[in-house]
Amino acid sequence: MMPGLQYSLFLFFCLTSCQESPASQSCLNKQQxxxxxxxxxxxLKGQExxxxxxxxxxxxxLTTLQNTLTKAAPEPQAVFCPVLEVPLHGKKFGTKNMVDHEVHFICNPGFQLTGSSSRMCQPNGTWTGEATQCKGVSECTPHFCQNGGTCVNEGEQYKCICSKDWTGSNCQYQTQTVPPTWSVTNDPGFSRKPRCAKFDHMQQCSCEAGFHMSGTSENSICQDVNECKVYKLEGAPGLCMHTCINIPGSYHCSCPTGYRLFSDGKSCEDIDECVLLxxxxxxxxxxxxxxxxxxCVNPECPKPNGNVSYVKTSPFQCERNPCPMDSRSCHYxxxxxxxxxxPLPSNLVTPTPLFRMATASAPGRPGxxxxxFGIVGGNSRGHFVMQRSDRQTGELILTQSLQGPQATQVEVDMSEYLGRSFQAKHVSKITLFVSAYEF
Structure with a gap:
């Protein structure tokens, strides 16, 4: 034990003993x-x-030891893959060649990609996949021109020079000496002279789009194809929603009065005269x-009948005036x-829900x-049924198609019961305006 510590402990014992026995003669005085x-x-301060x-x-x-150990371990070196070049007639996306990075390639129009379209840098410093190349694609391949036709490259397009008695963009049509039924032959405005060129000492002729070649090889003519009639003969869906009009080399669609041609050029959409004033x-x-x-409509409430009278509460609704207490007929x-x-289109597919009735309870009153629910009136009741769709709702369903143009009415009612006691009845009068068209 250190001498200073021994002496200090001795003083500490003396101090504590004097506190316990203040009358002792051997105790130190106050200054001591x-x-x-x-x-x-x-x-104590020195010890601290x-x-x-x-x-x-x-x-x-400890810090010195940690730094020594850290410097002793060598840092791993970054791995890089060789830089991949942009393929001729193509493009490369991605510039980093570190591990796990990808590079992608595409080819310009008219060229086909061979090799890998995507490659990734591997930990061993090599790329996945195969080298990428962009090879030119010829527009002429054996299947383009049919029936012995010869294909000629014209930039990024091709043209078929057809052999005798064949025509069409791919020589797929046989030249006819008698015009087909869907050709327009009685109007000079629907005929064109063929475009002819000599190839290998032979004259080859073709027609513009929308025309068909007819006649002999020495005296051929391009006559208009009536696209409207062709589609009807082949049983395909109509080119137009309403009317197809044939024009030289093409066609256009038209819509009936009250409709306008939609942006697709073949559909018709209704003109809302009410919104457009x-x-x-x-x-x-x-x-x-x-x-x-x-x-133009102006629905009117029923005329007063005995104790029953109505007041118009909105343009399309009438409400019954309060009934006398003893008037059973008014209550019912x-x-x-x-x-x-x-408004409905003609020949609408059935069955189709048309109208719903539902009840709602007033606040604080039991519903x-x-x-x-039932059908209580109208002039085409056989075309409809009224059925419940859920506990509080009934649906009017069209079960037989309606042929337009016509206007027909049907009346449906909803009776409310609390227990077995009749509470109230509500009637809806529905007028259907059936269009002359199926759209």
């Missing part, structure tokens, strides 16, 4: 005790300083758009009558626990 306390404080320096020295030794409905009437036209009369107008 204060000096002893100061000496103990200095001793030496302890902190020891910790700092230990940390420094193209109608002539007077004040007090409502414009209803229909297929190819419009209708429709509480509301609504009017609905639906009906059962509903009954």
């Amino acid at each position: 005790l204060l000096a002893t306390v100061r000496q103990m404080q200095q001793f 300083t030496r302890f902190v320096e020891g910790i700092r020295h230990m940390k420094h030794r 193209l109608h002539n409905c007077t004040t007090g009437t409502m414009c209803i758009n229909t297929g190819g036209g419009f209708q 009369a429709p509480k509301t009558i609504s009017f609905h107008y639906l 009906p626990d059962s509903l009954r």
Whole structure:
């Protein structure tokens, strides 16, 4: 044990013993005790300083050891693959040639890629796949020109020089001396002179698109192909939704009055005269758009009958006035009558849901626990059925197609019951405007 520490411990024991026996003659006086306390404080401070320096020295030794071990391990060297060149007549995407990086290739139009379109740098410094090349593609291949035709390259396109008695872009049609039924022969505006050229001392002729060659090889003529008639003969879908009009070398579509040609050039879409303000409905009437036209309507409430009378609460709804307490007929009369107008195409595929009725409870009032739906009027009742689609909803379904143009009406009702007690009845009067067209 260090001498300073022994002396300090001796003073500490003396101090504690004097505190326990203040009357002892061997105890130190006050001045001696204060000096002893100061000496103990200095001793402890010195011990603390030496302890902190020891910790700092230990940390420094550990850091030095760690740095020595780290420098001893060699760092791995980065692996690179050889730079891949851009193929002639092609393009390369990707510039990095480090491990796990990819490079992609494409060829310019008219050239075909051989080898690998994508390659990846591997850890051993080589690329996956095979070398990439872009080879020229000839537009002429044996299957392009048929029936002995000769293919001639023209830049990035080709042209077939057909042998005798054959015509068409690929020589796929046989030249006819008698015009086919779908050719236009009685109008000079639908005929063209063929384009002819000599090839290997032979004259070869062809027609423009939309024309068909007929006649003999010495006296041939290009006559218009009536595309509208061709598609009908072949049973293919019509070229036009409504009317196909043949023109020299082509065709165009037209739509009936009240429709306009859609952006695809063959479909027809209805013109909404009501939205575009193209109608002539007077004040007090409502414009209803229909297929190819419009209708002006002004639905009216039923006239008063006994205790039953109605008031118009909106342009398309009437509500029954309050009933006398003892009027059973008024209580069973429709509480509301609504009017609905639906445009339909002709010959609509069936079955098709057309209309729905549903009930809604007023806040704070119990709703009906059962509903009954039915068809109660109209002039085409055999074309419809009314059935429940869920607990609170009924659907009017078209079961037989309607042929247009015509307007037909059907009336449906919904009766509400609470328990077995009748609560109210609601009637919807539906008018269907069936177009003359199936679109």
